[in-house]
Amino acid sequence: MELLQLIIDGVSLGAAYALVALGFVLVLNATGAVNFAAGDLVMAGGFAAVALAEAFPLPGLALLPLVLLLMAALGLVFSLLAYFPLMRRPPTAVFISTIALGVILQNAANAIFGAAPRKAPALLGEHLYHLGGLSIGRQSLAIVAVAAALVLAQHLLFARTQLGRSLRATAQDRETAEALGIPTVRMIALTFMLAAALAGAAGLLLANRYFVEPTRGNELIVSAYMAVVIGGWGSLPGAVLAALLIALFQVIVSAYASYTTATALLYAVLLAVLLLRPKGLFGEAIGRRV
């Protein structure tokens, strides 16, 4: 029974992780660059929710569209500062520029909100459902529902719409897409906005139960990064699935041992995966060109 409870908690945490990992892979596929500030964007989304809730005392779900919009705008600024000036440079340059922006975001949040953890409102108010011996928070269910809706929306956007086809074409082969008349620069900017919005949503979802603080992004980027590596570099479904697995692992092992042990073990698993299956558990989606 206790395990079942933990699984429910793990899935709700994993659903939020999945949004972060998804944003990370979208940017990775579109630009070939690692967005090291993906975790800090989640933190920014969390603080955006905290600030909005102070201005408008509404449930989290009502704030979600506002957070998505604000974060999309931040994503655009982010791409203008950290990606577009470095488009023709080696990927490491973008890695460093996103580290720099992450540092700026963290310390700006620290200056504005302080270092103490803050709490955002629950999506639909706080309530516990009792089912047999289980007590399930309404927030946990709402997190899973909202995250699933966002993942589905992203999937439909990419699979079913003309815009999604253009986004995919840009990610697959930028030069060919350009030659076919797709405005690839705009598509990449849009990808950054989408990724930031997903990260912001994750921030809103996490900032209720797990609080938000300026340095929170550091742990999140490790989890998202691991999810992307374990799920296969560049694979969207792999990243989502691996994010769920990682969260379950963290929650369950933390409950029986400690958070430190869980993190250390998770990291050992990651090294083992890299050693034995360097292309991730589900295969790498991005090949290397010679």
Next chain:
Amino acid sequence: MRGWLSTGIRLPLAALAVALAAYPLILGNPYSFRLATLAGIYALLAIGYQLIFGYAGALSLAQGCFFGIGAYVSALLASRLGWSFAWSFPLSLAAPVALAALVALPVLRLESHYLALATLGVAQVALLAAVNWQGLTGGANGIAGIPAIALFGARVPDGWPLMLVVWLFAAAGAFLAWHLMRGLYGRMFHLMRENDIAATALGIDRARLRLAAFLLSALYAGAAGALYAHSEGVISPGVLEFPVMVACLAMAVIGGSARVSGAILGAVLLVHLPEWFRVLDQSYLIAYGAALLAVIIVAPWGLIGAVERLRARLLPELLPEPPAPRMTTLRARAGNAAARLLEVEGLAIAFGGLKALDGVTFSVRPGELVGLIGPNGSGKTTLVNVVSGLYRPSAGRIRFAGQDITETAPYRRARLGLARSFQSTSLVAEMTALDSVALGRAALEGTGLASALASGWRCAHLARARGHAMALLDALGIAAFAERRCGELPHGITRRVEIARALALEPRLLILDEPAAGLSAGEAADLRQHLQRLAQGGLTLLVIEHNMPFLMPLAERMICLDDGRLIAEGKPAEIRGHPRVIEAYLGRAAWAGGPG
């Protein structure tokens, strides 16, 4: 005097020494000594980081963590066990190095971003351990009462003596890094970070280079951490937190990557930045982030790079006298008894659903000059990539000089004598033609960490390799370009530099991928003569070419690929008239250069 200032690192070094000497004289208060001490510690940290980040070009995010571990090990041994500095210091170097070895082994052969993740993970775990393992580390409170550095039984007092001792360590570290990187070894790193595939094709083992740089970076970080613990007297888990890593990265980038002097300059500047901008208060990290972003966008070469660029404009570099050519073996290595040098059997590879190679079988005999032709997209370059080991075939075997090399790592194939060139330029723009060719000797010279450490003032490996390189440049008629940088050479010359570099390996087989592409008719004819001379000297050649007038008179035998299959094989005259070859070419595109 002019030559003295216009090359190398003397100018920045001299400027820095003057600045450092003047510093305490002008601002001789205890606080400024403390800052200068901290700058020395960070300089040591950043010099170490330069080895893995600047020289090896791999983004490690563990430098802050190694620093913290060095600090904790030193603090624990000194304050809990009462060890003296002479004993605790070596252990605070060994601990991060051991951890680095453990982390690096699974990811060394992978892409660089995996190193970033692996190092980020270890940093996260170390921080959690320091905070939560309270019995050992004192938890969030950290460790206090760490004794000062004691040398030869005497305690080093705070103020200028401590500053001096720390800077002596930093200077020793700077000298060691500079010494390691100034010869052939440092140039191996340069090629690897600019073009790791070209480095591999010269028999350079990039995993080994990266491992050495990573372990050394951990060594420097451990030393810096130990000095920090002893000079501050207290440490907290803050030494393991991400801001240390960010500061170190910012120092390396802002000062100038792949320059020891850049690391020192970056450390001195960034340690003082919060002082100079007191208005920023606790938000000075925002300024670090902004400065880092600005430099990476506007001046990725950093401050030292900017100084060097300015200097190059004001004081044009005097070309050094090229070295005397050294007798070299232009001939192939001692012939092997095998009747076939290269044997390829049933080779297949697919990308997605596309079969790029589909059961290709052929062989090359020693001393032969074989031409490989085929329409665009027929799989020629893929075949070269499979034979040289960049791609792993899904089926088939490759034998070279009587040895099965299907599973052999690409750098080992190069060391066996399998050399290749690339379609697009694979030279480093800032490196001279001479040094680019000299790098072809690195594997034969056995250049590595140990030999770089032991090398004397004259860098024997580099001098020998340059002698060989000079002879090869001379043999290919481009000796006049020896000291010019590859980025400023005309296209026709760069192609020959690349061939000279491959020849420096003393290959048994040289595979050339479109050597005549982009050459004028005159240049092509000239190149053909050189290739003919090499073939007469006994070198085995496999030449891929579109340019039929170039290849026809050259090749003794030709093979033709189409759609990943071998469709024809024979003498040039036979191939030219072969119905399937004509169909393959005319069925798709124009017969480049016309069939004869």
